[in-house]
Amino acid sequence: MRWIDVYLQEVERRLPEKNREDILLEIRSTIEDMLPENPTEEEVKDTLQELGDPVKLAHGYSERPMHLIGPRYYDTYISLIKMILPIAITISLITLIAENIMGSVDEGNLIMMILAIVGEGVWRVISVGVQVFFWITIIFALLERVDLGIDGEDLRSQRKKWVPEDLKKVAHVPKKRAISQWEVYGAFLWTAIWGTVYFHADHLLGIYENQGEGLTFITPALNQDVLISYWAGVVLVIGLEIALALYKLLKKEWTKGVVWFNTIQELLSIGIFVWIITNERLFQPAFIGYIADLFGVNAAQVESGLAWRIAAIFIIFAVWNIMDGWIKYKRGVRKTKLKHEFE
């Protein structure tokens, strides 16, 4: 009988805790049913052979999926990793550079510093990669398991049966109106980059000069305290940008809703940025002085001109983005016959 006990033990280890006893009892009674009175060892082995691999037998009872991420979520999982991974790496590299550019370095140390930064960079890219991979996998593995209740197709009710009328809800996406995944990805990446730079501006934006001792960071251009004081507005803009990008990802085309969201987002962002850039304390005096020397004008002229010149560039870009959205939307409407038939 030892054969049977070991066999059952092999099954037991792999059974769901909940009804382990019941299942084991049933298997044992089946084995006994299959055996004649006073079986020989050979007969026991034959019976177990017939019952098959205990691992396979136990897995049949398992209610959990045997895979970490199943076909239902695999596509989304992979595309999200592809999107988030490069963004996370970009942020970590910008942060790394910001942490390391400080003051001047002399010639001998420059190579050492670059080597150190590259080494640290490789290490951070790896660890950020592992983190992103780990957390996204955890989230999706959980999703897979929580959702398990909806497995059989028998649960799909008749009410949800598909009818051609459902096509009205699905927008037919004309090419000219379509939003590519790359556009969304670009938006995410851009938000990540400027957001990181904004909060590390005193280390990244400024005057660099080659004074024969390698590159020297002479002075930061902006006053970080002033930048930080606007944090709520900036976080709002970042939030709106991410929300818009997600909305675009969902809609996949320039709908009226997307165009309006885009317009409002651009106007609000530009408002906040003009507000920040016209702060008199934004530019570092040392930076203003440097520029004034460079162009041979006085500091006051630089101060008044610089902010509004940068603001003008921002405004032009914002207006361009708003118009671009509307143009894409209008162009698509004209070309979509199928949509007209529906409306």
Added chain:
Amino acid sequence: MSQLLNSLLTEQRRGNLTLAVLSQLRTPQYGYSLVKRLEDSGITIEQSTLYPLLRRLEKKDLVTSSWDTSESRPRKYYVLSDYGEGVFQILKEEWKKATNELFRLLEEENNEMD
């Protein structure tokens, strides 16, 4: 080739097995008696497939089970519930219809070849 054939056959058999099992449960059966009845009708089903299948059917309320401990060895009996009986009848009719249609289709195929 043989691997593909295997997976196609498994797919084809899967639905039929459920119907076969349900058909035998109009009277109470325990696991091994079920296996033997199916085998006698020429249907082989691996035990590692059968028992989990019974459990799933029970979970979906198509069959009910009870332990019989009156004899020397305890046995777990399965039997169709009223709901299971209803589902079985529908499945049976569908299967008959589908096999008739499929049979005609395959016959036509034969005739064309002649």
